[in-house]
Amino acid sequence: xxxxxxxxxxxxxxxxxxxxxxxxxxxxxxxxxxxxxxxxxxxxxxxxxxxxxxxxxxxxxxxxxxxxxxxxxxxxxxxxxxxxxxxxxxxxxxxxxxxxxxxxxxxxxxxxxxxxxxxxxxxxxxxxxxxxxxxxxxxxxxxxxxxxxxxxxxxxxxxxxxxxxxxxxxxxxxxxxxxxxxxxxxxxxxxxxxxxxxxxxxxxxxxxxxxxxxxxxxxxxxxxxxxxxxxxxxxxxxxxxxxxxxxxxxxxxxxxxxxxxxxxxxxxxxxxxxxxxxxxxxxxxxxxxxxxxxxxxxxxxxxxxxxxxxxxxxxxxxxxxxxxxxxxxxxxxxxxxxxxxxxxxxxxxxxxxxxxxxxxxxxxxxxxxxxxxxxxxxxxxxxxxxxxxxxxxxxxxxxxxxxxxxxxxxxxxxxxxxxxxxxxxxxxxxxxxxxxxxxxxxxxxxxxxxxxxxxxxx
Amino acid sequence: xxxxxxxxxxxxxxxxxxxxxxxxxxxxxxxxxxxxxxxxxxxxxxxxxxxxxxxxxxxxxxxxxxxxxxxxxxxxxxxxxxxxxxxxxxxxxxxxxxxxxxxxxxxxxxxxxxxxxxxxxxxxxxxxxxxxxxxxxxxxxxxxxxxxxxxxxxxxxxxxxxxxxxxxxxxxxxxxxxxxxxxxxxxxxxxxxxxxxxxxxxxxxxxxxxxxxxxxxxxxxxxxxxxxxxxxxxxxxxxxxxxxxxxxxxxxxxxxxxxxxxxxxxxxxxxxxxxxxxxxxxxxxxxxxxxxxxxxxxxxxxxxxxxxxxxxxxxxxxxxxxxxxxxxxxxxxxxxxxxxxxxxxxxxxxxxxxxxxxxxxxxxxxxxxxxxxxxxxxxxxxxxxxxxxxxxxxxxxxxxxxxxxxxxxxxxxxxxxxxxxxxxxxxxxxxxxxxxxxxxxxxxxxxxxxxxxxxxxxxxxxxxxxxxxxxxxxxxxxxxxxxxx
Numbered sequence: 001x002x003x004x005x006x007x008x009x010x011x012x013x014x015x016x017x018x019x020x021x022x023x024x025x026x027x028x029x030x031x032x033x034x035x036x037x038x039x040x041x042x043x044x045x046x047x048x049x050x051x052x053x054x055x056x057x058x059x060x061x062x063x064x065x066x067x068x069x070x071x072x073x074x075x076x077x078x079x080x081x082x083x084x085x086x087x088x089x090x091x092x093x094x095x096x097x098x099x100x101x102x103x104x105x106x107x108x109x110x111x112x113x114x115x116x117x118x119x120x121x122x123x124x125x126x127x128x129x130x131x132x133x134x135x136x137x138x139x140x141x142x143x144x145x146x147x148x149x150x151x152x153x154x155x156x157x158x159x160x161x162x163x164x165x166x167x168x169x170x171x172x173x174x175x176x177x178x179x180x181x182x183x184x185x186x187x188x189x190x191x192x193x194x195x196x197x198x199x200x201x202x203x204x205x206x207x208x209x210x211x212x213x214x215x216x217x218x219x220x221x222x223x224x225x226x227x228x229x230x231x232x233x234x235x236x237x238x239x240x241x242x243x244x245x246x247x248x249x250x251x252x253x254x255x256x257x258x259x260x261x262x263x264x265x266x267x268x269x270x271x272x273x274x275x276x277x278x279x280x281x282x283x284x285x286x287x288x289x290x291x292x293x294x295x296x297x298x299x300x301x302x303x304x305x306x307x308x309x310x311x312x313x314x315x316x317x318x319x320x321x322x323x324x325x326x327x328x329x330x331x332x333x334x335x336x337x338x339x340x341x342x343x344x345x346x347x348x349x350x351x352x353x354x355x356x357x358x359x360x361x362x363x364x365x366x367x368x369x370x371x372x373x374x375x376x377x378x379x380x381x382x383x384x385x386x387x388x389x390x391x392x393x394x395x396x397x398x399x400x401x402x403x404x405x406x407x408x409x410x411x412x413x414x415x416x417x418x419x420x421x422x423x424x425x426x427x428x429x430x431x432x433x434x435x436x437x438x439x440x441x442x443x444x445x446x447x448x449x450x451x452x453x454x455x456x457x458x
Numbered sequence: 459x460x461x462x463x464x465x466x467x468x469x470x471x472x473x474x475x476x477x478x479x480x481x482x483x484x485x486x487x488x489x490x491x492x493x494x495x496x497x498x499x500x501x502x503x504x505x506x507x508x509x510x511x512x513x514x515x516x517x518x519x520x521x522x523x524x525x526x527x528x529x530x531x532x533x534x535x536x537x538x539x540x541x542x543x544x545x546x547x548x549x550x551x552x553x554x555x556x557x558x559x560x561x562x563x564x565x566x567x568x569x570x571x572x573x574x575x576x577x578x579x580x581x582x583x584x585x586x587x588x589x590x591x592x593x594x595x596x597x598x599x600x601x602x603x604x605x606x607x608x609x610x611x612x613x614x615x616x617x618x619x620x621x622x623x624x625x626x627x628x629x630x631x632x633x634x635x636x637x638x639x640x641x642x643x644x645x646x647x648x649x650x651x652x653x654x655x656x657x658x659x660x661x662x663x664x665x666x667x668x669x670x671x672x673x674x675x676x677x678x679x680x681x682x683x684x685x686x687x688x689x690x691x692x693x694x695x696x697x698x699x700x701x702x703x704x705x706x707x708x709x710x711x712x713x714x715x716x717x718x719x720x721x722x723x724x725x726x727x728x729x730x731x732x733x734x735x736x737x738x739x740x741x742x743x744x745x746x747x748x749x750x751x752x753x754x755x756x757x758x759x760x761x762x763x764x765x766x767x768x769x770x771x772x773x774x775x776x777x778x779x780x781x782x783x784x785x786x787x788x789x790x791x792x793x794x795x796x797x798x799x800x801x802x803x804x805x806x807x808x809x810x811x812x813x814x815x816x817x818x819x820x821x822x823x824x825x826x827x828x829x830x831x832x833x834x835x836x837x838x839x840x841x842x843x844x845x846x847x848x849x850x851x852x853x854x855x856x857x858x859x860x861x862x863x864x865x866x867x868x869x870x871x872x873x874x875x876x877x878x879x880x881x882x883x884x885x886x887x888x889x890x891x892x893x894x895x896x897x898x899x900x901x902x903x904x905x906x907x908x909x910x911x912x913x914x915x916x917x918x919x920x921x922x923x924x925x926x927x928x929x930x931x932x933x934x935x936x937x938x939x940x941x942x943x
Binding site for chain 1: 473475496497498499500501502503504507509510512513514515525526528529530531532533534535536539558559561562565586589590593722723724740741744745746747748749750752754755756757758759904905906907910911
């Protein structure tokens with residue numbers, strides 16, 4: 001190619017104003033939010049990198065789809081468009097819409113798990129783990145060793161440790177109802193999983209007669225990493241790679257709020273007829289009728305279009321490059337991040353960056369508070385607050401203390417990212433003054449959403 | 459207040475959606491493929507879709523503008539605050555927990571209030587509500603007035619609670635075993651029948667004196683408020699919005715499906731007065747729905763619902779809404795078709811037990827009538843009888859509710875007067891042919907909420923078995939007419 005600058009493969013059609021705040025305003029806001037950025041009003045946030053889930057900008061084609069939504073309760077044409085789109089990519093026989101990804105996980109867990117069951121996963125995400133444990137099952141993380149070392153460079157740090165998986169399957173025959181692989185591996189830094197690793201996981205599952213499901217939230221980003229990093233895939237399209245990946249699995253759960261490019265929605269897909277029947281019956285209780293699953297018809301249309309937009313090579317090139325752009329600035333400044341940069345987010349390594357704060361004082365959480373107070377940036381801790389609370393109520397330090405700067409899809413520009421870099425460089429100059437936090441009040445599950453904190457004294 | 463005889467719509471049409479008429483032979487194929495269950499038809503094969511008023515509404519240009527104002531931040535979206543403000547202003551509940559739709563709110567409410575072994579009285583069951591109560595370990599008890607079970611009774615408030623029935627239950631099981639009384643306004647399965655404000659007040663006084671909560675199913679409470687304005691003399695000079703607040707003041711909490719009164723395509727909420735309960739509900743909403751400031755909804759959906767709530771209580775809107783339902787109902791009454799009286803708020807309910815009196819209840823006359831109506835004209839209606847009622851969880855036997863109905867549910871702001879005329883003609887035609895209709899039996903029966911996905915086959919009279927063709931109800935009817943030419 002003649003030019004090396006990667007531009008956004010779109011122009012802007014609609015904008016949404018954002019608002020500057022003063023340092024004093026932000027201090028008051030974070031205090032009122034009990035030092036929990038999830039509790040901040042979105043209007044008090046300048047750059048919102050809390051999550052890439054449901055925060056993307058839709059395209060004109062998706063909005064046109066919104067206007068075509070068929071709101072019939074049963075058998076709507078939007079449902080059929082949705083099913084066609086999902087089947088073209090995944091090839092699964094049964095497609096069950098849900099209002100978002102965690103509902104798909106909830107229904108799958110209810111249908112497949114029993115108390116005491118073991119569910120291996122390269123790494124469970126928070127809601128996945130909560131759903132597995134809610135059934136009394138054990139959520140077992142089996143990432144490769146490199147996945148737990150932030151500074152180690154490996155092209156597929158999201159891979160499953162297949163040797164460990166084989167041991168688990170052999171030692172727990174009959175007690176592993178399901179194996180899952182999360183693509184990309186969110187909790188380990190948005191790291192991809194190689195096709196070879198998925199193939200080996202799939203083969204092991206088939207040998208042991210255990211169903212293999214993919215947590216497919218960021219399947220398109222994972223396909224791009226396979227295309228650009230795995231030998232033999234450079235000439236294949238992201239769609240072909242995604243199809244090959246899904247063909248190795250028996251089903252998937254999906255949050256369409258990520259690579260579905262939608263603001264709401266998800267699905268569960270599978271090949272097994274009996275399991276599909278069980279899942280549909282349970283869907284009706286908590287979600288909705290099987291042809292809308294708790295979504296408006298317009299949402300089904302938006303997802304049908306969005307899934308294919310997410311596989312556009314120009315889009316994926318721009319998407320992955322945006323994260324790398326910010327990562328390069330951090331590396332140049334010596335700020336510790338998970339390397340290589342992930343697909344949907346930059347992960348700050350809070351344990352290395354704030355070594356003066358021990359895990360039980362939640363260094364990642366403290367950093368997320370500082371990013372807001374200093375620059376109005378909202379980020380998400382993925383560390384001992386999110387994962388430290390054990391089912392028996394005890395505390396255990398998480399493997400990694402990360403702060404995730406998640407990139408909403410097609411929302412922020414390069415100048416926004418330059419601003420974020422500037423704030424991070426400023427925080428680097430005051431990092432020694434950041435204090436740890438303690439929990440004042442917390443719920444018994446998924447505490448990070450609603451827990452109340454206070455800063456510890458110097 | 460101005461009173462016009464016409465119920466003309468207080469809006470004009472801004473965006474349209476084409477619909478398609480099918481041929482009789484196409485419909486014959488479609489209903490057979492759908493296992494004689496109208497839920498399993500494709501909407502593209504339906505001409506006028508009266509399956510439900512849930513989520514099928516046409517939004518206003520203001521609501522679509524609100525959709526464009528969606529704040530899709532994961533936490534603390536401004537749309538959440540807009541919704542919270544609208545719910546506080548019009549329903550009066552200080553604590554709002556958004557959910558992706560009404561059953562999400564029912565799921566959470568049942569889990570936080572019910573202890574296994576509890577008893578929940580209510581003014582007639584509703585399908586999803588009762589299932590959530592039963593799954594949480596409670597037994598449902600119907601305490602609606604007897605008139606509700608009589609389709610011909612002209613009682614103006616057939617949704618009322620019978621205080622004697624309620625008292626008898628509370629005395630029998632003990633107030634401590636009754637976590638709440640579930641009051642629906644209006645009562646869907648009684649025929650969209652309203653509750654009287656004075657009745658709800660007596661229920662609240664009775665319950666609160668005994669430490670029992672009152673939970674309102676507020677799904678169609680605006681329609682209920684309109685009936686109160688029209689029929690309860692003391693309330694004649696109050697606005698619908700004022701009456702809605704008075705209704706809600708009787709309750710300690712409410713579950714809401716915004717897909718009905720609130721004029722949206724998706725969304726619901728749980729409203730509560732007690733901080734402690736709200737905290738418990740927020741703890742559960744993250745597990746099942748989404749973070750408590752979006753509850754499984756896009757930001758834009760919360761904005762559309764906040765605007766829809768304001769539109770829903772406008773006098774002209776609600777008069778036109780119910781005016782259209784009553785227009786259809788009166789035309790059917792004029793045609794001699796037995797319908798539930800008095801006419802309800804969101805639908806006209808055909809009395810299938812009366813229309814198909816030759817069919818035994820275990821051949822599901824309402825299901826058969828709904829299938830026949832589709833076959834006749836492409837109008838899709840919903841069975842609300844024994845199939846919907848399901849089986850008793852203890853005995854495993856079919857429950858046969860007193861009412862065996864087919865619901866012609868009118869989506870809000872979607873169909874015109876001419877569409878209603880087509881529906882009238884179609885129903886009248888099927889009514890003429892009623893003697894030729896056959897019953898149905900299950901070929902697939904799901905365990906819970908079976909009406910959604912059940913499949914059926916025709917029950918043929920002995921003389922027909924082995925005959926030339928698959929036929930039965932609808933087919934015999936069709937062929938008969940063709941033969942007549």
